[in-house]
Amino acid sequence: MTSRGEGPLARRWGLAAIGGVLALVLGAVVLVQGRQLALAQQALRSGDGYSVTSLFQLEVETLRLRDQWRTVLEAATPEALDSLRLRYEIWVSRIDLARAPSLQAMMAGEPDYAAAVSQLGSFVADTDRLLAADEAPDPAALQAAFEQFNGLVTPVHGLSLAAAHRLAQRADDGNRALQQQSRLGVALSVFLFALCAVFAGLAMRQMRQLQQRRLALEDLTERLREARGDAEAASEAKSAFLANMSHEIRTPFQGLLGMLSLLRESGLTPRQAEHLRVATESADHLLAILNDILDMSQLESGRLTLNPAPLDLRALLTQTDNLMRTQAAAKSLALYLDVAPDVPEWVVADATRLKQILFNLLSNAIKFCERGSVAMDVRVLSGPPERLAFVVTDTGVGMDAQTVQRLFRRFAPGDPTLQRRHGGAGLGLEISRNLARMMGGDITVHSVPGEGSRFCLDLPLQRHQAPLPAPPSALTPDQPLRTLEILVAEDHPVNRQYLASLLETLHHKAHFVPDGRQAVQAVQQRRFDLVLMDLHMPELDGIGATVAIRALPDRAAATVPIVALTADAFQETRERCLLAGMNDFLTKPVSPQGLATALRRLFGRVASDGPPAPAPTVAPLPSEAELIDPAAVAAALQGLSHERLATLITSFLDQGGQTVAHMRAAVRSGQPLELRVHAHAARGAALNLGLAALAQTAQALHEGAAHLPAHEVAHLVQRYESQLARTRQAARDAGLLSPA
Structure with a gap:
């Protein structure tokens, strides 16, 4: 049985062979036609017909000379004798033609030809003296x-007959040669046609x-x-399913963790407190598994994105150390954090993802270490380019080479026995390594059984200048947030029950509506300081409700700050919320700290008995x-005339009203993107x-369009409008406006 590739290969070789034979036959046809042409040209060049014609003319002139000679013998008049001499000269010239090389070549081998030519030569030699022009010939000699x-x-x-015979023979030979060449050419042409037909058939079959x-x-x-x-539809369906499942799972978690946190604040017996602790840990564990599955799904689909930004690295390391120290203390483990002096304080990185990787590495080190210590060393690796290394070392059980090879495989724990003992989905390390590679780095591991393990997170180092310190505030840190509606x-x-208790704890008043349509109606009916908007609601979802609120004709209602509340933790959802006009984004389950932080970002700290509206956090107007x-x-005047600059300033200020609109x-x-473009x-x-002044305010709008509260953005637009009139007056006073 032939393989699948032998058939096409044999066909290619067959076509190549036929093509070669066709080339040979074409060459033979060309050779035959060339031979025919050569024979024809040789027949034309030989001059055989001309030579035979010369012999025929010699015979004719011989007969004419004989007749003239007879006339002279009958009457030897001077005129007849002169005609004889002239005819004799013509006859002699014909004899010279009979001696031509072409005629000699044609008559080669003919014995009568040589004898006849010799006789003619001898006769001419004797007769030339007899017919001399200076004396009359002797009649007896003339007769002889x-x-x-x-x-x-x-x-x-x-001679004439022999030459004609030779010419006919040569013509027959040439005709026979031509006929033979023609027959050969026809045969080759027929063969060529047959080959072409075969080739055409094979070509058609191949086509x-x-x-x-x-x-x-x-x-x-x-x-x-x-x-x-x-597959793409299935992937989109899968993503939609995961987003929906994220909402369906996180929504009960919102109530579960919220109620557990509220229950923790009530008076509990030691036994109840222990039960509450176990329940909380179980809920946190389930939430961690859900987050890992969602991250893995986003990594698979390529939808997980990084958000690098200036980051206080030392503050992040301190937070990580504080959070992990509790786990280490629960197992009586020492936890060390050592940051090299040359590690910069501020870098550019995705704080959330970096903290996620460090949490995972430290949590695993603590989980699989029964005694001793866990240490994290942070140092700068010299370049170029410079890199930042986070090395997590533990004195735990360690791993052999085969376990290390399985370590970063999905759902494949390095040691199944330890995995069953400590739990986990087997996704954390793979997610961490994928995140590290997205950041341009990697995670490597070195481990010895019985001695411990060392995990090294290696990332590119992007230094960042430390921001300038904020101006001192007149408010003291212990002043509470004012009561918000x-x-x-x-x-x-x-x-709703959890958020009511949470907002009551934070000393704020909550008003509830069950869907987006009623939220739009409520904003139209009364003033609120803030709207907490769930995304998945009946009638009208949170995105649609936000768009409807931003389109309200009442400026105060249209600019109310809106914060998204959602269990959908995807980055695309966050971007949709911000593009729809929301000011912030909180992921369920919402913690008291997260909500309080969001409120401080939006409103800052003011006295509890302060004015009802929050003071805008924009810079003061310039003088x-x-x-x-x-x-x-x-x-500008170095490149423009004063008149041209004045025309440009006037035109810019005249268009200011349209820009504000x-x-x-x-x-x-x-x-916000449209606002950023205009700003x-x-x-x-x-x-x-x-x-x-206008440039400063436009810069503030450009930078704050996406993250400042809507009411602050509205204040900036209003400030820009008021500055237009004052700038026009200042330009007029400075002589920078055109007379028109």
């Missing part, structure tokens, strides 16, 4: 010469096979396209002297024209 000449008539006639193969490939491509579409859009009854930057104006429309429709354009133009 005529008799000798008359004997030459028969040999000359024989049909190629056509069938192309159709098969197109069919396969179509099926693969459909399969890809099905908060609208909560939440359809789950347990979550009149700061409206126009003289240095920037002077720099676009900004306000972007704020009302919850489109960026306004800032660049204002800087070039030396309009410092």
